[in-house]
Amino acid sequence: MHHFELISNILCPFTQRAAIQLAEKGLQARRTYIDLADKPAWFIQLSPLGKVPVLRVGGTAVFETAVICEYIEEAAIGQAPMWPAQPLDRARHRAWAEFASTVIADVFGFYMAPDEAAFERKRAELAGRFARLESQLAGAGPYFDGERFGLVDAAFAPIFRLLETFDLLADFRLLQGLPATAAYRLQLAARPSVHAAVVPDYGQVFLRYLAGRGSYMARLAAAAVESTSVEA
Ligand SMILES: N[C@@H](CCC(=O)N[C@@H](CS)C(=O)NCC(=O)O)C(=O)O
The missing domain is CATH 3.40.30.10 (Glutaredoxin)
Structure with missing residues (x-):
């Protein structure tokens, strides 16, 4: 063990x-x-x-x-593998898991953008990344490659969790016109392993973290934190 x-x-x-x-x-x-x-x-x-x-x-x-x-x-010998069995399928999944790592860096650039113009540039870039993902999700789902939840799904799920906090601030149109990605996001959020991967108040912790970044989004987050504490 x-x-x-x-x-x-x-x-x-x-x-x-x-x-x-x-x-x-x-x-x-x-x-x-x-x-x-x-x-x-x-x-x-x-x-x-x-x-x-x-x-x-x-x-x-x-x-x-x-x-x-x-x-x-x-x-984890004896456990179901989370990559596909065929080398080319496996390579495709690994490549898209790498893509997810790049998107995490893009998300960072998005919420750290110092002013509105840079923020809009980063927003458009990020929306473009999701559009590329959409092109890979043409199958029946619910996951990246059908019925089986794999490591590539584990790579994308945390990104969509960040979007939940962004959604509290405004509609940034990151998944606009991307129905497969929007559906994929919901399927991943419903997965128990995804749910359990973070502390229960993750969204609020992230919101407070955002509010302290000194960026364009930080100002939106600070206003949201303020209104939450006024309501409480
Ligand atoms: N390529 C690394 C990236 C990990 C990474 O960037 N982690 C961030 C936190 S999410 C970090 O530790 N940053 C170092 C720091 O903030 O000093 C990996 O995939 O593990």
Whole structure:
């Protein structure tokens, strides 16, 4: 039996991919949360790039999400694989999981855009990414490649979770005219492993985090935080 410790901050969308995978496979992992703005010395020592997630297995620190997920696939002997069996299908799924990692960086650029003009540029870029995803989701669903939930789905689910908080602020039209992506988003949100991958008040924690970014979106988030505390 492996003893996994998954180290991350509360919000990290990359970490959720591994958390979803562990849950899908019925594997237990201790979750340790750190503050990325004040990284503990033990974490700096452990994480060569200073980034989360890190999966600690005994005395070994495994880092980089894609590598962590490959390790879990290989270590979870006897569990249903979360990549397809055929090499080309597997490559396609892996490529789109990489695409999801790029989209996470795009989302960061979107909410960190300093002013309205940059924000609109980033918004359009991000909407373009989802349009590319739409072209891959032409099948019956409910998931990326049909009935079976896989690692590529675990890669996209955390992105859509961020959109839930953006939706509280305004309609940014990120999925406008993209019915397959909109339906995919709902299917992923309903998956128990996706639901359980974060703290229960994730949306509010993310909203407060956004409000402190000093960006264009931060101003919208700060107004939303203000109105929530007035209502409370
Ligand atoms: N390529 C890395 C990216 C991980 C990453 O960027 N994590 C962010 C948090 S979501 C981080 O740790 N940033 C370091 C920092 O903020 O100092 C992976 O896939 O694991």
